[in-house]
Amino acid sequence: MQSKGQSSVQSNHYLVEQFKRNTGKSYEICISSIMIVFSAMVSAKQKNILKENLSGIETVKINESPDPFLSRTNIDLIDIDFFITDIPDVCKTVQEKGIPSLLYLHDGNKEESISQIPYAFTDFDGIDYAYLCNIAKRFYHIPWTILQTRRCILREMTEDDLDALYEVYKDPEVSRYTENLYEDREKERAYIRDYIEQVYRFCGLGIWVIVLKETNTIIGRAGLAWRDGYDTPEIGFVIAKDYQRQGYAFEICDAILHYCKEMDLRTIRVLYQKENIASDKLCKKLGFEVKREFEADGKRMVDAVIEIY
DSSP, X not given: OOOHHHHHHHHHHHHHHXXXXXXXXXXXXXXXXXXXXXXXXXXXXXXXXXXXXXXXXXXXEEESOOHHHHHTOSOOOTTOOEEEESOHHHHHHHHHTTOOEEEEOOTTTTTSOOTTOOOEESOSTXXXXXXXXXXHHHHHTOOOEEEEOSSEEEEOOOGGXXXXXXXXXXXXXXXXXXXXXXXXXXXXXXXXXXXXXXXXXXXXXXXXXEEETTTTEEEEEEEXXXXXXXXXXXXXXXXXXXXXXXXXXXXXXXXXXXXXXXXXXXXXXXXXXXXXXXXHHHHHHHTOEEEEEEEETTEEEEEEEEEOO
């Protein structure tokens, strides 16, 4: 016989599989029910601010007693998609039940152990539906959608993208001016796994996959990264041979620059080989200005920058 907690875990994982099958193009997730469990340290005013921030969600329940969650008995978690609490042990309990959670940190709990709790906040501003959805995606290992253009979706990589990425890089011309994938696919898989955990989770920027909306086909990669020795992020892109000269690189890179403005990133850099005529034309069309040329590993490099206002 299954307990209610076990049913909840199965229900949530079933929903995640549905998200992946039915909305694989953009990997969206739906949170319709939130449980809020606060101690007496959180005021009624603070609770009301949070409820107002989450007013668009179908069901927001506030449980006045954390005792059932601390004793781990008689916990009814069916149909609860997300938890918000200021009690670390409650966070740990619901995570064990397969439900994502968010911890509110304040003076009354900051000395408690939170090593197993990945997400916490100290201010109610910005805690809204979109923010909770992104945390839930991290919990269920669902990639974030970064942006969309008229023809494309730019999203985070997953291990499931491995075959599609090797298809992108199969023509030697694609990696002529950029680093290729590992010959050993398992090494590339391990690299993607580490990239998701170390870069996407902690840096906020990264290299993402370009997905064609019409066919759900990965046609390249693009994004932002930090290069050693530079204090500004660098934009980069790769487009599969069959999709070059169709405006995809400009469409995606232009959207990324608009995304940078939203993220308050005002200076973006690009480095490319001078003999790479296509990249030179694209960067000038995007508005980059050449700052210098230099030699590196026997190659003539161009360093260009754009200021975003």
